[in-house]
Amino acid sequence: MRASDETLIGPDSGTRVVCANLSHLDAIVQIHQAAFEGFFLESLGSRFLKELYHGFISHPSGICLVAIDGMDVAGFVTGTTQPEGFFRQLLRRRWYAFVLAGAAALTRHPIRVGAKFLSALRYRGERPTDLTNASLLSSIGIAPSARGKGIGRNLISAFCEKAQEAGASTVFLTTDRDKNGTVNHFYISNGFKLHNTFLKERNRWMNLYTRSLIDIQLRMTATKHNT
Numbered sequence: 001m002r003a004s005d006e007t008l009i010g011p012d013s014g015t016r017v018v019c020a021n022l023s024h025l026d027a028i029v030q031i032h033q034a035a036f037e038g039f040f041l042e043s044l045g046s047r048f049l050k051e052l053y054h055g056f057i058s059h060p061s062g063i064c065l066v067a068i069d070g071m072d073v074a075g076f077v078t079g080t081t082q083p084e085g086f087f088r089q090l091l092r093r094r095w096y097a098f099v100l101a102g103a104a105a106l107t108r109h110p111i112r113v114g115a116k117f118l119s120a121l122r123y124r125g126e127r128p129t130d131l132t133n134a135s136l137l138s139s140i141g142i143a144p145s146a147r148g149k150g151i152g153r154n155l156i157s158a159f160c161e162k163a164q165e166a167g168a169s170t171v172f173l174t175t176d177r178d179k180n181g182t183v184n185h186f187y188i189s190n191g192f193k194l195h196n197t198f199l200k201e202r203n204r205w206m207n208l209y210t211r212s213l214i215d216i217q218l219r220m221t222a223t224k225h226n227t
């Protein structure tokens with residue numbers, strides 16, 4: 001069960017990290033649009049993004065956290081503890097809503113957008129076969145004015161704790177290998193290690209990173225023993 005007002009990190013850190021609820025949807029979409037301008041999902045429009053993040057908030061295997069600074073949402077992180085089934089289930093359950101939400105983009109670029117929809121149905125989160133119990137961190141975005149203040153670090157940390165609580169032993173994610181130095185550095189500085197590199201589309205190489213959750217598990221066990 002999701003306790004949407006449960007504070008996961010803060011208030012010492014200046015911002016509070018909490019589980020997202022539907023009242024945060026518009027802010028999450030706005031931050032996504034600013035953070036991922038020009039990327040495929042952003043090109044599908046705000047209705048589509050709203051439908052997607054609605055899925056992350058409401059699906060039992062979804063994790064969606066927001067950082068609140070004062071009254072404002074300063075950033076979000078989202079993912080799933082079941083990468084294999086999550087996207088397929090979401091699309092199968094709400095395919096009409098996704099098609100309606102992405103209709104304008106579908107009309108503009110039927111082949112490109114249609115092909116992406118089909119590949120989303122097959123998408124399994126690109127989990128490496130040697131990883132079991134692995135949660136996928138799908139995306140993280142911080143409002144441009146709030147970057148560089150440690151909010152991304154807090155969100156990653158809270159995401160890893162949530163994934164560990166849900167039984168995961170590893171978190172994995174993918175990000176562009178090239179011309180993406182800041183983001184690659186950000187993940188490495190947050191404890192992620194390069195697992196492998198793969199070609200996603202023509203000329204688009206991706207880095208796949210993993211982070212073991214054993215440190216969190218050990219800390220939780222120690223806390224339980226001490227109380």
Ligand SMILES: CC(C)(COP(=O)(O)OP(=O)(O)OC[C@H]1O[C@@H](n2cnc3c(N)ncnc32)[C@H](O)[C@@H]1OP(=O)(O)O)[C@@H](O)C(=O)NCCC(=O)NCCS
Pocket residue numbers: 035036138139140141142143146147148149150151152153154175182183185186187189
């Ligand atoms: C990448 C992003 C999530 C980082 O969030 P943030 O809140 O600005 O990052 P933090 O302030 O928590 O920084 C944490 C670490 O990341 C590194 N980092 C963050 N921004 C950086 C930058 N612009 N240049 C270099 N390193 C940076 C820092 O090294 C920092 O480590 P340090 O504490 O050792 O200095 C944010 O810049 C963003 O939203 N970018 C656009 C969206 C995106 O690309 N998302 C990731 C792909 S899914």
